[in-house]
Amino acid sequence: MQGVTALAVFLVIGFFAQFIDGMAGMGYGAFSATFLIGIGVMPALASASIHTAEVFTSLISGVSHWGFGNVKRDWLILLAVPGAVGGAAGAYFLSWVAGETVKPFVAAFLSGLGIIIVCRFARRKIEDDPSPAVTAVAVPASKTSRYRVGVLGFVAAFFDAVGGGGWGPIATPGLILTENTEPRKVIGTVNMAEFFVTVVIAGTFFGALGSGQYDWGMVGMLLLGGIIAAPLAAYLCRRLPARMLGIVVGVVLIIYNLRTLLTIVF
Numbered sequence: 229m230q231g232v233t234a235l236a237v238f239l240v241i242g243f244f245a246q247f248i249d250g251m252a253g254m255g256y257g258a259f260s261a262t263f264l265i266g267i268g269v270m271p272a273l274a275s276a277s278i279h280t281a282e283v284f285t286s287l288i289s290g291v292s293h294w295g296f297g298n299v300k301r302d303w304l305i306l307l308a309v310p311g312a313v314g315g316a317a318g319a320y321f322l323s324w325v326a327g328e329t330v331k332p333f334v335a336a337f338l339s340g341l342g343i344i345i346v347c348r349f350a351r352r353k354i355e356d357d358p359s360p361a362v363t364a365v366a367v368p369a370s371k372t373s374r375y376r377v378g379v380l381g382f383v384a385a386f387f388d389a390v391g392g393g394g395w396g397p398i399a400t401p402g403l404i405l406t407e408n409t410e411p412r413k414v415i416g417t418v419n420m421a422e423f424f425v426t427v428v429i430a431g432t433f434f435g436a437l438g439s440g441q442y443d444w445g446m447v448g449m450l451l452l453g454g455i456i457a458a459p460l461a462a463y464l465c466r467r468l469p470a471r472m473l474g475i476v477v478g479v480v481l482i483i484y485n486l487r488t489l490l491t492i493v494f
Contacts (some may be wrong), residue, residue: 242453
């Protein structure tokens with residue numbers, strides 16, 4: 229693919245990747261990498277370009293979620309600091325063990341989480357009212373476990389660096405299941421913390437590859453598509469009912485990770 233057509237494709241990929249990520253709290257890397265590699269972009273370059281663009285899209289998405297009241301401030305540092313450490317550790321680990329080695333185990337684990345989340349939210353009786361007031365009282369509050377949130381941030385970022393994705397798919401359902409809070413609050417906080425994790429991973433790629441290896445046109449179009457999608461996704465995340473959003477998160481997990489497992493098996 230060359231020229232204007234390729235740039236338009238990169239723009240569309242960037243838009244939908246960020247829209248999915250902003251709505252469901254996961255999927256930017258998985259979605260964009262799948263399509264970039266599918267059209268012939270080398271995996272290393274695809275991952276490096278995605279994380280470079282994601283530095284900016286994750287910041288815009290996080291700020292958008294913050295503006296719409298989707299971020300739990302007391303979780304932000306608890307996720308971001310261990311996440312940055314986990315991202316660095318994962319990048320180092322990847323230099324010794326191939327990410328493909330652990331990918332089947334991560335995919336199986338995440339598929340199970342997706343099934344649990346769908347069952348949990350499908351059975352919960354929450355009024356189908358998109359107003360924030362209703363979703364706010366639909367999920368009872370619980371005391372935050374600093375240890376659980378910190379460990380979750382580290383593990384999610386570690387697998388994000390090792391497997392090329394995993395921050396959202398691990399952090400989002402993990403917080404929903406362990407902290408019992410509104411999906412929109414989880415999604416918004418995960419998106420905001422993702423910026424700090426992505427900076428670490430992108431910096432590692434940049435140091436390893438050097439600026440000359442990047443297709444900056446592709447990076448720019450991925451970034452532009454994400455910038456357009458981020459505020460829209462953050463707004464819709466706030467307006468959708470908690471029950472619907474929880475089910476969406478679970479379904480996205482199941483579909484993506486079953487696809488990963490089938491690809492490995494066949």
